[in-house]
Amino acid sequence: MKQYLMRRMLGMIPLLLGITVISFGMMHLAPGEPAVVGNEFNPKVSAQDIERLRTYYGLDQPLYEQYWHWLKRLAALDFGQSFSADGRAVLDKIRERLPVTLWINILAMLLILIIAIPIGVASAVKQNSWFDRGMTIFVFIGFAIPSFWLGLLLMIALGVNLNWLPISGLHSYSWQQMGFWEQQSDLFKHLILPVFVSAIGGLAGMSRFMRSGMLDVIRADYITTARAMGMPEITVRYRLALKNALLPIITLLGLSIPGLIGGSVIVEQLFSLPGMGLLFYEAVLSRDYPLVMGITVIGAVLTLAGNLIADLSYAWADPRIRHRSEM
């Protein structure tokens, strides 16, 4: 098991390097250079000053040297400073927004697991019933529905017309004055819609996956044998079949992380939630390149981390892999 972990982590290093190369390449897609762009038409700034600025920022060095310097700073977790008015360190800005995004995505994943697994199992067990057909329709719609549209509709129906749920932000105005439990319930009300909207695509995919996984397992020989040996149906289904069908779910969950992170941009913008996605959106609008690149790199690292965790959990959960690596 430890060896597996070590091998996986070593394998990640070239991927991490590749991520930095691609990110660096993208940064230099930007037309114009930082030193030139702001100062080109400024009559007070002479050409020599621009040259000096370029030297100061290291822009006159060959690309691979610039890359090397950038990489060294990245390793020290120095993502540079934001271009925006406050000029704060990129890392700080990301750090204060990251928890919201992480929370929403984790809750979305939990929601997916809680709802999709029973639906998938029930669809498989009652194959071709009305329930199964209905769920298939639900899945197809879930795949095709734009998350921002679903969010808008829910906002209109539940927020504007019925006034059951708040439609933006994390806290109500009177948050400070609320008691602890009131605060939690307020947070909950603010988070229901965003988490649900985030989760809908993954929910559709996961329940379909669970259904086909369960169907495959149910047809396996060992299930027929267990039944023939007199095992009660409930045990057959929920202890034997389900456990084995659950294994690939972990991997799928890990694979849905990039989708969730990417989707968080739309969800956070729609619901005005102060998370990393919204920060990214604002950075893109204001052409705040260091911030854009910082968040992109962090997004990629999170994806890698998610894949690693998914692989490790799968390796841990599947006794075959666990024991093979110990031999």
Added chain:
Amino acid sequence: MTIGGLIVAVVALLALLAPWIAPYDPTSIHVQDILLAPSWQHWCGTDTLGRDVFSRMLFGARVSLAVGLVAVGISLIIGLILGAVAGFAGGRTDAMLMRTTDMVLCFPTFFLILAVIAFLEPSIWNIMIVIGLTSWMGVARLVRAEFLSLRQREFVMAAQGLGVSPLRMMWRYLLPNAMGPVLVSAVLGVAGAVLVESGLSFLGLGVQPPDPSWGNILTEGKDNIQIAWWLSLYPGLAILITVLGYNLLGEGLRDIFDPKMQQ
């Protein structure tokens, strides 16, 4: 699959005929008709500048389909070339190409697209190119897998024995046989591209107003959420139906191709 095909055909037809069947000019502003609810004169109501939403939606269909088709086209070209080379050459080239694919796959796609759009200007061409540049990975993997398995087949070995050049081999022998799953991937890719384009337009980074796109009508829907529900309902419904159509078509095609592949 027939439902899917039907939807795809209807949407394509509406998009093609938009300039002739649209009741109003999608960009003409009528300040006296601002934010009218749906009626017989305006089937989907009007927006904040008095433009007829139904007409804008028809022209938005043109945009969405164009982006979908061109973006998928680009991703197909890149994916086919890379996948074919990787699958055919094998060995180090294959490993290198697959490594690169894995690296690009590490980025959350939407982040990548937004980041690139941040560096360029949002315009319809840039969107098409960017979406194409970020969706070739699936096609490449598919083509590579097909080529790897096809390489073992007898007719390929026979051709190699006859001295057929690698390029001709790929073009004449391998590619036609790999097209099945690629077609499925392409159809599903259009669905995905439509979703991405509408998402970008919704965020204001895609098609810019006054050009209509389903996504940017929804932006107005969000800004006027309290008073104009029709701006939010209809364009999103259009997106849903179109994407659903392509998904159904793609899944139907996949069902056709899969049992065949197992023969």
